[in-house]
Amino acid sequence: MSTALPHGVAGIHALPADHHDGPWDSVIIDPRVKERLLATAVLVLRHGRRLAGSPVAPHGLVVLAGPPGTGKTTLAQGLAQAAARTLAPHGATTLVEVDPHAFPSEMLGESQRAVSRLFRETLPELAARRPHTLVLVDEVEALAVRRHAASFDTNPVDVHRATDAVLSGLDSLRAQRPGTLLVVTTNFAEAVDEAFLSRADLVVHTELPDESVVPLIVADSLRGLAAQWPELAALAEDTAVHQRVGKLLTGLDGRRIRKTVHGALALRLETAREPALLSVDDLVAAAEEAATARP
């Protein structure tokens, strides 16, 4: 465990690591999308250096864009572990988590310098440590604000400079350490600079789960509970219940769906004390409540 992390870095992890298993499988989306994500990551991480300089060289940028609670952060973290597992025979992978809020735009000039230092010094140094490096920038809109949308009246000039710093930083990282993959998430794709988006090797738009996926998320959440309370195994395998609850929850995001299942434990003191007593009625009541609270 490193104690002092470089400025702007929220975490550094050596992968693959068993405790990073889980996120990749927990997000239920079209398997073809997951395959594209994994393939893009593996190509950049494994062959980015060899492709460098060629006209088809990847930029090393993957963008996950979509509404809140649709699994972007979970997928990005899962992708790091899934890619690290795939690449393990060729060496370990470093996952670097950037904290986009570490660059306050009100400090004129300072955030631009800090972002620039991150991409030109900190990340290249970190990327030299292991054969593969994946950098995760969660909520990139905090960092790369679309330049023409950010008006000079309402946004400090420094915001524009920070965006420029990210763009040139990205190019510099790619030149210094080809094969480094930057994965960024945003729930506001409109706010992210076009020049940034146009550099992406892959843009994945995450969406609200449709009516076929909602029951699967309900089931997966119940299986998670059954792992702790084996008495709930029957409920976790009862597809008719998942369908019934899922119908009520269709239209909500994945986070709300999982929270509703867990929230069903807290409708009654009895189930809060002893989750093994969770009933179909509890689940339906929680789902009905979530459905009426729907925006």
Ligand SMILES: Nc1ncnc2c1ncn2[C@@H]1O[C@H](COP(=O)(O)OP(=O)(O)OP(=O)(O)O)[C@@H](O)[C@H]1O
């Ligand atoms: N399609 C899905 N299948 C299964 N679980 C999902 C799905 N979408 C979201 N979840 C669950 O919802 C929770 C929140 O997901 P996550 O934090 O990754 O969303 P996000 O898109 O990053 O949201 P935000 O934009 O608010 O940061 C996680 O527990 C995740 O597993």
Ligand SMILES: [Mg+2]
């Ligand atoms: Mg997120």
